[in-house]
Amino acid sequence: MKKKILNEVLQALDIKATKSRMELIEIILGSNDHMSIDDILNKVRKSKSNIGIATVYRTLKLLEDHNFIVKHVFKNNTIVYENTFDKAHHHHLIDINDGHVVEYENVDLEKLIHSIADQLGYELTGHSIELYGRKKVK
Amino acid sequence: MKKKILNEVLQALDIKATKSRMELIEIILGSNDHMSIDDILNKVRKSKSNIGIATVYRTLKLLEDHNFIVKHVFKNNTIVYENTFDKAHHHHLIDINDGHVVEYENVDLEKLIHSIADQLGYELTGHSIELYGRKKVK
């Protein structure tokens, strides 16, 4: 991960740059993938430094509160943390066979949900749109 | 709740019609609302009969497995069970102020997500679409 990002994150959070935190941010924001807690804990355990589980959770919360990551609870009961740093708005399609996450953008979809909320008398403040599917054979 | 429904459920599940189960099905499917576990447990505690928590969870699982209810985990970390018995396909808009759930149907939305999945090379097998919003003032 670029040092620039690391600095930006630390600055935004306005916190001490401890060894544990630096390493955790590296692990969590270093990947562009969607990681489960287990993925993260495994990487943490593998690392030399002795980072406690509590610190992992505390750091995740910190990053989540500041919108650097988003926690997704999918219907198949899997929970993943997604690095949203520098990412454009998008949605997810989850492969029901291997759990793999496909990202996509779609302007029409955005327009449509805004208009639906509007028609219901609501101002849309957020949304969670997840598609589940299996790869087409052909 | 109509006895007809109760019978249909029991028959579909192919289980013994015990006193606890009857009462639980009554509580869970009797309401057209979205109930949290606490809502359910409170109703259970209020009732005369001495139903154990374990039985509540076991019955919920039973109903969920047979698609009489759907468990929703919303972004605000609230979990609700929705009675889907005899219900048309629909989606949800969650009021971020009071947690109230608005249901809606939208054909265009269905079409659009099918076409999106298709374009990504997937056959759509399921989806979860939740809008979050606040009531418009005017």
Add this chain to the structure above:
DNA sequence: ATATTTGCAAACAGTTTGCGCTACG
């Protein structure tokens, strides 16, 4: 009669918290 289902309590998984020690600024 007998196989299911129950309530209970203990077990469990995931996460959070209290605390005295550590190390950043």
Add this chain to the structure above:
DNA sequence: CGTAGCGCAAACTGTTTGCAAATAT
């Protein structure tokens, strides 16, 4: 140095499980 942050272990929450007793068929 003083305090934010640490790792640890204990606590907590929500859910599941094992079991002997109860009950529907």
